[in-house]
Amino acid sequence: MPRCPRIPWKPVIFVLCLLPLAMLAHQAAMGGLGANPIEKVTRSLGEWALRFLAIGLAMTPLRRAQGWVWLAQFRRMIGLYAFFYACLHVASYVVLDQFFDWPAIGKDLVKRPYITVGMAAFLLLVPLAVTSTKGMIRRLGGSRWRRLHRLVYLAAPLGAVHFLMLVKADLRDPLFYGVVLALLLGHRLLSAAPTLFRPTAGRGRMTNRRKPELPALADCRGSEIDR
Amino acid sequence: MMGMLIRQGSDIRSAEITPRRLYLDRRAFLAGMAAVAALAPGLAEAAPLAGVVAGPFSTDEQPTSKESATSYNNFFELGPDKEDPKRNAGLLRTRPWAVTVDGACARPGTVAVDDLIRPHRLEERIYRLRCVEGWSMVIPWVGFPLADLLRRFEPTSAAKFVAFATLYAPDMMPGQRLPLLKWPYAEGLRIDEAMHPLTILAVGMYGEDLPAQDGAPLRLVVPWKYGFKSIKSIVRISLVERQPPTAWNLRAPDEYGFYANVNPAVDHPRWSQAKERRIGEFFRRPTLPFNGYGDQVAGLYAGMDLRRFF
Numbered sequence: 001m002p003r004c005p006r007i008p009w010k011p012v013i014f015v016l017c018l019l020p021l022a023m024l025a026h027q028a029a030m031g032g033l034g035a036n037p038i039e040k041v042t043r044s045l046g047e048w049a050l051r052f053l054a055i056g057l058a059m060t061p062l063r064r065a066q067g068w069v070w071l072a073q074f075r076r077m078i079g080l081y082a083f084f085y086a087c088l089h090v091a092s093y094v095v096l097d098q099f100f101d102w103p104a105i106g107k108d109l110v111k112r113p114y115i116t117v118g119m120a121a122f123l124l125l126v127p128l129a130v131t132s133t134k135g136m137i138r139r140l141g142g143s144r145w146r147r148l149h150r151l152v153y154l155a156a157p158l159g160a161v162h163f164l165m166l167v168k169a170d171l172r173d174p175l176f177y178g179v180v181l182a183l184l185l186g187h188r189l190l191s192a193a194p195t196l197f198r199p200t201a202g203r204g205r206m207t208n209r210r211k212p213e214l215p216a217l218a219d220c221r222g223s224e225i226d227r
Numbered sequence: 228m229m230g231m232l233i234r235q236g237s238d239i240r241s242a243e244i245t246p247r248r249l250y251l252d253r254r255a256f257l258a259g260m261a262a263v264a265a266l267a268p269g270l271a272e273a274a275p276l277a278g279v280v281a282g283p284f285s286t287d288e289q290p291t292s293k294e295s296a297t298s299y300n301n302f303f304e305l306g307p308d309k310e311d312p313k314r315n316a317g318l319l320r321t322r323p324w325a326v327t328v329d330g331a332c333a334r335p336g337t338v339a340v341d342d343l344i345r346p347h348r349l350e351e352r353i354y355r356l357r358c359v360e361g362w363s364m365v366i367p368w369v370g371f372p373l374a375d376l377l378r379r380f381e382p383t384s385a386a387k388f389v390a391f392a393t394l395y396a397p398d399m400m401p402g403q404r405l406p407l408l409k410w411p412y413a414e415g416l417r418i419d420e421a422m423h424p425l426t427i428l429a430v431g432m433y434g435e436d437l438p439a440q441d442g443a444p445l446r447l448v449v450p451w452k453y454g455f456k457s458i459k460s461i462v463r464i465s466l467v468e469r470q471p472p473t474a475w476n477l478r479a480p481d482e483y484g485f486y487a488n489v490n491p492a493v494d495h496p497r498w499s500q501a502k503e504r505r506i507g508e509f510f511r512r513p514t515l516p517f518n519g520y521g522d523q524v525a526g527l528y529a530g531m532d533l534r535r536f537f
Contacts, residue, residue: 034310035292035299035506036362099510104499112498166497168360169407169478170307 013074017081020048021088038096045089046118050163050177052082053156057184061191076132079152083129086122086159118162124155153188156181276431279369282350284425284450284523290353291364293433295506300440301358302459303407304393304400311402312440319399319439319460326445330390330466333381340444344430346379347371351434352427352448357489357518359453363503368448369431374422382418382466389421390414390471391447392463408474414458415471415485416449417527425450425523428461451520453487484537488528489518493537 024044027033033040056078063071098105108115128149130136137145160181164174298313305312305319326343329335349369357363377389395411397403403410420426429448430437437443442459449456455475465471475483482496491501491514502511517524528536 035295036309036504038504038509039362096509101511104502107499111494114497169303170405 009070010073010077013077017052017077020044020085038092042089042092042097045085045092046159046163047173047177049082049085049089050156050159052078052085053152053159054177054180054184056082057152057156057181057188061184061187064191080129080132083125086125090119090122114162114165117158117165121155121158121162124151124158128152128155153185157185274436275434276349276369276436279349279351279431279434282352282427284520285351285353285367286355286365286519288353288355288365290367290433291506296364296366296432297438297440299506301360301454302440302442303402303405304410304412304460305440306402307405307407313438315401316439318401319443321439321444321460324394324444324462326461327463328376328380328465329463331383331385331468332377332466333383335380343376344371344445347375349430350427354425354448354450355518356448356450356454356457357503357514359455359483359487359495359500361498361500361503363505363514363518365505367433368427368429369434370427370429370448372424373426373428373447374424376428377421377464377466380466385468386466387418388467388470389416389418390463390465390467391416391458391461392465393458393460394462407478409472409477411462412458412474413471414447414456414473415467416456417470418466419527420449420524423524423527425520451489451517451524453483453489455483456487486528486533486536488524488533488537489514490516490533490537492516493534 024033024041028037028041056075059071059075059078062068094100094105098108109119110116128151131140131145131148140148157178160174160178163177164171167174299309300312301309302312305315322340324340325337326340327335327337349371351367351369353365353367355363356366373389391414393412394400395403397410416426427448429442429446430444432438432441437446439460442457442461445461446459447457447461456473470485473483473485475487476485489500494500500514503514504511515521
């Protein structure tokens with residue numbers, strides 16, 4: 001098994017993931033966000049949250065299919081970036097779009113299904129972000145932590161549904177995310193199927209995979225400490 | 228006046244209706260008049276329209292920037308995203324252009340758009356525009372009352388509604404290759420709405436020709452209704468007896484009604500209509516009943532349940 005590469009990939013990826021935000025900031029500074037910049041910013045941030053969710057969900061299947069073990073070290077960062085863009089998306093709605101009009105926001109949450117669904121997706125991501133630290137993984141234990149983090153399979157589709165529900169007629173963009181997420185989720189369900197039917201097997205300890213997931217994560221945390 | 232009618236079979240493609248020779252003659256005539264810069268917008272700089280007088284009903288609110296009003300458009304025929312219509316504007320050739328007026332009227336016919344416009348005195352009308360999506364603009368339109376045009380065709384007593392249709396030409400309107408709406412786009416008004424002095428046909432904005440992305444060469448403007456009622460790039464105006472089908476109502480009848488009067492008290496099922504974002508402003512502002520034209524038009528709907536007839 002190849003070791004984590006020597007190039008400081010983590011900082012590189014970290015900076016790359018900030019590029020969408022930097023581009024938005026640049027466009028805002030140059031007046032390049034068009035006639036309705038608030039709508040543009042909110043929508044763009046939401047789409048980036050969905051993209052990072054999709055990338056994050058693609059990482060484990062890719063790692064398994066291609067044997068790219070090194071991918072695992074970026075999974076947490078990508079997941080946290082999904083949360084980061086989701087936070088900015090919600091902040092953009094609360095601050096720029098509604099400007100803290102809490103009664104209006106409250107009404108939206110209750111009366112607008114697409115806002116309800118979007119907020120549910122966001123709230124589901126919160127515990128995942130909170131428990132993303134090494135300490136929390138240790139405290140929860142691998143299998144409980146993993147079970148908790150399966151919430152992403154609910155959050156991501158809800159995010160896509162949220163997008164689908166708000167567009168007027170051109171469903172192509174939200175359907176694209178929906179299909180990507182459905183494929184990833186379907187792949188995960190299929191690959192989990194053999195273990196699902198074994199009465200004793202939580203997917204953590206007892207799977208027939210050679211290398212359980214948590215140690216793989218631990219490997220790369222190790223490499224982090226190396227540096 | 229009716230001598231200007233060019234009688235043509237209705238099965239001829241609209242883009243081919245005006246013979247080229249006639250078109251060129253008219254160009255010479257128009258050049259002399261300096262009335263209309265008849266080149267397709269997108270291919271040429273818009274020229275100022277001559278002889279425009281100030282019309283009634285104008286608001287003294289600050290007009291939205293021309294840049295915003297010509298780059299943030301809902302005109303799905305030219306693409307579904309807001310920036311698409313401007314980008315694809317050059318594809319839409321707006322001359323030659325023929326408009327058919329037919330149905331319940333004494334003098335139906337098909338007329339070259341410039342001949343259709345010429346008898347009318349062009350007025351500037353600075354109107355609020357409220358989109359069903361929750362944003363608004365203030366646009367200085369140039370046009371003339373729809374009622375004046377309809378009267379030329381002598382509607383009969385059977386004319387209870389007016390149906391409008393946009394050009395159908397997927398080669399010039401790439402959005403029509405997508406199954407977003409039933410093409411061509413169709414809209415309609417009750418006859419009293421159509422004859423109301425607020426209702427205009429616009430041929431320009433900001434003192435210039437309409438750009439293609441804003442509905443050149445001829446579009447409807449009904450300022451007390453959500454923007455989707457104000458159909459663009461019109462090729463047919465039909466006086467009809469029954470309420471005509473309309474594009475967004477066909478697409479989602481529970482979301483877009485036939486009347487579509489701006490009404491802060493009746494929400495779109497998916498979002499609130501209580502407030503709007505005026506393009507160029509940060510804070511949302513309250514939406515006014517009938518988009519602020521209640522004094523003029525509320526009487527048209529006396530006794531109607533506006534929740535039911537949304």
